[in-house]
Amino acid sequence: MTENGGADPEALAGRFSQMFAALGQNIERVVRGKREKVELALVCLLAEGHLLVEDVPGVGKTTLARALSASVEAQWARIQFTPDLLPSDITGVSIYNQGTNGFEFHAGPIFVNLAVADEINRGSPKTQSALLEVMEERRVTVEGTPHPVPRPFMVIATQNPVDMDGTYPLPEAQLDRFLMRISMGYPDHEAEVALLAGAPTGAMLDRLPPVMGREDLARMIDFAQRLHVAPPLYDYVVRVVAATRDHPDLRLGASPRASVALLRAARVRAAAAGRSYIVPEDVKVLAAPVIAHRLIVTPEAELRGRTGSEVVGEVLANVPTPQAAGV
Template identity: 80%
Template sequence: MTENHSAPDADALAKRFAQLFHALGTSIERVIRGKRDKVELALICLFSEGHLLVEDVPGVGKTTLARSIAASVEARWNRIQFTPDLLPSDVTGVSIFNQGGNAFEFHPGPIFANIVVADEINRGSPKTQSALLEVMEERRVTVDGRGHPVPRPFMVIATQNPVDMDGTYPLPEAQLDRFLMRISMGYPDHASEVAVLAGAPTGATLDKMPPVSSRDDVARMIQFAARVHVAGPIYDYVVRLVAATRGHADLRLGASPRASLALLRAARVRAAAAGRAYVVPEDIKVLAAPVIAHRLIVAPEAELRGRGPGDVVADVLAGIPVPQAAGV
């Protein structure tokens, strides 16, 4: 799977993409120890112009991951702490009447930033969640019939604690589908946790993190990733994988075509991060679980047997033939 379909200039751009991608990963890993794979998935979301849901128990670095990405990219970022009394206008902004100008003026909310950290999104009311998720999909806020586009690049990194359900409003499946990926941080390994403790007083902090890339760098990387070559057999492979979830016996609801598009966007970025200007099947296989699993609804009888969405994705990957090198 080494055939190169790209022009020499595309190869050079892919190498530059990979250098900056890994520089960002190294910078973030100074704060998030021992989680390079999670850091890289989050960066793939950023350069795919997708949104990330980080779901895990308290204290494992969900918010720190989000803030460290924002600090590493020299771009505007805002944090929204979701609470039950948070209103949609607290997220999107509001129009206020200006007596001097005898007209309404729009005052933007915190959603108008390049990177928005939505902390504990499942503590907000369904109405406020919907206001945020509408902006994620449309990339604009409509107030009083007028559209206000959010800046580009634009990424929402939402966090939620699955075990703390008191006073929470779980995201419906249709809203989960708006996130490109859902990941879980997990506890650090022993060596990483010891390193965190040993470096706590003097180690890298968010306030000390220098930006590694500018907003323009990110915009150029996004544009390049969208042009990464995808061969015909790869398209076919993605569609077969996603379609296989729709008829799986353990599922009540399979993945939609939005999942196919999301998987392809993410695979293009992973290819560029590896210094390639073309996608290979391994890009699809590695990203299938974080991109597809949260879009699936497991049937009750399968849940009783201990089956989860990740198990279904593993079944599908094992059952669909991988394209051979000659066709790619």
């Protein structure tokens, strides 16, 4: 995107929509039959949030992360989480230099625009916690000295279901730092046949061209967060999030961070649709991916098979939607 220079917001939103579609089409050259998941991943990227992709092995979690990274002409790195991975393997270390008679900071792989944390829940809790500061504050503090990461910055984490062998559940504080959680799911029959008939995924990823530079990406992020929000929609977002805090099936509702994340994501979805303003539908579509992973269901509700996504759906059904005239 170019600088607005007083341009019509609707025209800029149309340009945003075109670039969003181009990114999606590029990723779908590799990730087949998952348009909804691809669009959610792009919304997360352009909302300047972090994405958690959870599902069983072999359904394309890492492929989605790599394709998203390859589609943007920016620095990226893949960090493979294992039980013996150390926090310093992610953030970096200070090493004494005899020549200068001082310590020099050697940055870890987290100092990129897009960091792919593969199988994050196979790392120990201590290693997982190394991401807490950088995901929230976009900096790493080593021996009392802060080191900022580049902008834009995004962590794309993949994880296997928590009941699989060798996994450590992510703590609530870390889950709350992910703007969105999605599940890939198995491809449909036609998409799986096309996958078998096409070129190997690895070879296609290596040839996937970037369709956008980091400056364009930063401008899209800035534009989306300037989109108009009518006062009734601020109220609606807060009511939806607050309703989870008093729900009888939850022992932990969503924090104010969830309200901020939902609004940021809704702005991106509106711009992707070519609008310069958000509508209630933007909030409704994104509520479950943004809120559900932040909720903790009570043991009694869990025994009945209740999930965070179901609770979010119930909340949306009960919270009055602002009328078009008020928006």
